[in-house]
Amino acid sequence: MQREVPSWTSDAVFYHIYPLGLVGAPMANDFKSDPVERMAVLNDWIPHIKQLGCNALYLGPVFESDFHGYDTADYYLVDRRLGTNQTLKNLSQNLHHHGIKLVVDTVFNHVGRNFPPFKDLQLYGDASIYKDWFVGVDFTRHSTYGDKFYYEGWFDAYNLVKLNLRNPEVINYLLHVVAFWMDEFNIDGLRLDVAEIMDKDFLAALSVFCRNRKSEFWLMGEVIEGDYREWANTNMLDSTTNYEAYKGLYSSHNDKNYFEIAHSLNRQFGHHGVYQDLFLYNFADNHDTTRIASILNDVRAIYPLHAILFTMPGIPAIYYGSEWGIEAIKGAHDDTMLRPAVDVIPDVSNLPLYHFIKQLIAIRHQQPVLQKGIYKQLHVSNEQLVFSRETQDASIIIAVSQSEQQVDIGVHMEIQAGVEFKDLLSPQYQIFSSHNYLFINDVQPFGIRILLCVSQTR
Structure with a gap:
């Protein structure tokens, strides 16, 4: 019996939290202190997550560990620095009450x-x-x-x-752990740490076990290099991290070279794309990488970058704080700066980046074509990229520019004359196509157009 990808993932937008960092937990676990319910503060983040438009939470390691969560000491107990099992149970109930799925970081390697x-x-x-x-x-x-x-x-x-992971006793133990998490915390999926070096037979057994217990359960593996299909396939995982696109997203802007990200998107999702039917996990940064606001040479590029992130095929994600531009650079041997404590969610009412990301997420939810539409590259140059997402019922064209000047972009495409397009970011902007040609004018420096096909004359 083949595994079917959970239906909810096509419309999923993830918010990613590293809890030990966000709540300011002590660096080391003394294994004797009474539990402190620091993680309960995450309930206060739910309105922020929901208002942003995210409908799934990827929660970093929460179980008893020595230091950073990836060194598990007890899979059955929530880390005392975060609280108790009831703390996580309450958070899960609150998340689900607000329509937010819960996926937990899982360290089985x-x-x-x-x-x-x-x-x-x-x-x-x-x-x-x-x-x-x-x-x-x-x-x-x-x-x-x-x-x-x-x-x-x-x-x-x-x-x-x-x-x-080839020892039957270990396999049975870990599967029992997953069953306990499902029953106790009602989780909706697992993010599998370092999945790329895990035993594939174990991953297949885990897939069968999870599918039989909960058909809509999602399995996503951390894979940095390699063919993602080795892990994301009908017999193993549903998805992997998309590090290829992650690298292309920032470096194509830093180098003013859209050919890089265009090559990746076309290779992955184009007409002969190797991952056309996969919903890969897409991100601009995470708990292991330099924050996107710090890695970009020109911070203005953060806008077209996110426009690509939220309109390309796959499942987009935001790492906590990056929606308002938190900065941090990855150290040679220290990731703590990437995982900061946040005592108070800032007032986002006057933060342009937050509102832009919120708008992109809303557009993604409102337009099924951005969830399941095929990818077509329409135009690429060093400073401009145009692609479409298409279904039988709709078409959306995404045009981004990282030019210092206002530009016009002409796109040759198979389209009838008189087709009307409306910009979902700026509804007052409307254009009509001529035969097999679309002229997108007045694209501002580091500007974005997201054009929805409204009607067609015959």
Whole structure:
């Protein structure tokens, strides 16, 4: 039985929160303090998320861990620095009450050194019943931490102990964890950390398990390099992170070279696109990358960049604070600046970027063609890009410019004369096509046109 992609994802717009950072939790878990319900403050963010237009929340690691959440100590307990299981349960109920799906960050490739089965291995060594739960356990040499055995970590990070995902006991344990999360917290999906290096048989087993328990359950994997179809296919995951487009989005603006992002979009979603039927997870930044407001050479490019993000095929996402232009640069060995505490949501009433993103999200929700329409490239130059999204019932043309000057853009396309187009960003702007030609005039510096086909004369 093949896996069908959950129907809700075609209209999904994600808001991404890294909770340990946003709530200002202590950097280290002492594993003895009473739980502090810091995560309860996320309930206050729900009106902001909903007003922005997002209808799904990707919530970073929330379960008991050593430091940053990707070093799990207990999959069954919410991190005491964030609260209790009831804190997450209440948040989930509140999100669903407001029509917002909940997807949680899931770290099944590795665990922290305080994970109880690993502590058992430290205590009992070769006699531990958990010695086969981890990869590369070797009692003939010591670990870098002084353990009387060696084990594999996540690359060279030995505080992240690699789980043996080919061990049936480990598989059953992790599937039981997912069942518990479904039942206890009513989650709608998983974001799988470092999915690109996880055992594919395990991912297939996870897919079958989740599909059988909840048909509309969504699985998305973190994949930075490679053919996304290795992971996103009918037997495994529904989606992956779209790092190819992420890179093209910012560098095509920094280099004033729309040919880069145009090549990626055409390769992925064009007539012979390799990912035409996939809803990839698209983003401008996240908890692992420099903030988009900091990486752009010219901050004005943030507007056409987001216009592409919210009109290209796939599932768009906003990382908390980037909707009002938070800045942060990724450090060589420190990501904390990318995951800041936010004590108070700022007054967004006078923030142009916020209102522009809100407008783009509203247009996306209102126009099914932006959710499921095919992608066609119509025009590309260093400083202008024009593409369309089309279904049998509608057509939308997206034109962006990163020129310093006002420009006119002429587009040759298969269209009858007299077709009327209205700009969804500026409704007063209307143009009519001539035979096989569309003339888009007065595009302002770093400007955007989103043109909806209104009517057609015959």
